Amino acid sequence: xxxxxxxxxxxxxxxxxxxTAGNAYAHTISVYYELEELVQRAEQKxxxxxxxxKDRRSARLTFSPAGxxxxxxxxxxxxTTTRVIIERGANGWLLKSVERIEKPSYQKEGWDMExxxxxxxxxxxxxxxxxxxxx
Numbered sequence: 683x684x685x686x687x688x689x690x691x692x693x694x695x696x697x698x699x700x701x702t703a704g705n706a707y708a709h710t711i712s713v714y715y716e717l718e719e720l721v722q723r724a725e726q727k728x729x730x731x732x733x734x735x736k737d738r739r740s741a742r743l744t745f746s747p748a749g750x751x752x753x754x755x756x757x758x759x760x761x762t763t764t765r766v767i768i769e770r771g772a773n774g775w776l777l778k779s780v781e782r783i784e785k786p787s788y789q790k791e792g793w794d795m796e797x798x799x800x801x802x803x804x805x806x807x808x809x810x811x812x813x814x815x816x817x
Contacts, residue, residue, distance in 0.1 A: 685777040687721055687768065695777060702780045703764055709747045710764045711780075720745055721768065721775045724795070728770075732808025733801055741770040741801060746783060746792035760784045765792065 685691050685698070692714045703712035711717055724743050733741075746765040767779040785792075797805070 683777065683779060686771070686773070687717060687775045687777055698777070698780055699764070702782050704762075704782070706762050706764075706782075709749055709761055711745075711747060711766055712764070717766065717768075717777065720766070724768065724770075724775070727795065731805045732811075733797075733804055737801060737804055738770045739772055740798050742778070742796040743768050744792065744794040744796075746785065748791040749785065749787040749789050752788050759787050761787045 683698070685694055687695065695714045695717060699712050699714070699717065703710045706712070711720065720743070724741075725738075728738050728741060744765065744767050747763055749761050749763070762782060762784055765779075765781050765783045766777065768775050769778050770776075
């Protein structure tokens with residue numbers, strides 16, 4: 683799957699998310715605007731890291747929403763949620779994968795941002811630009 687995340691593809695994305703989530707709406711990504719919010723969060727994180735827009739291509743985020751919390755976990759329950767994989771392309775983010783998963787209700791959100799070695803070098807240089815190393 684490779685769908686550009688934008689208004690033009692809103693309906694197509696809603697269909698894919700809805701088919702994957704089924705009847706589950708709580709603690710899932712089941713509609714376009716939730717995916718759009720995720721894209722905005724990813725862009726904010728990359729921006730804060732010092733990575734310029736032109737250097738963000740190939741950054742990949744695997745995300746799953748948090749569960750309802752420990753009160754629900756006392757009943758030893760798992761929840762059904764969604765895991766999405768989005769990737770930064772040259773002209774924005776692409777939806778690469780959506781799957782239905784089970785995870786413990788107490789688990790926090792899953793946020794795994796993968797970057798290239800070149801991007802890691804840029805981020806490290808940006809982070810270190812405010813410091814000087816003592817000899």
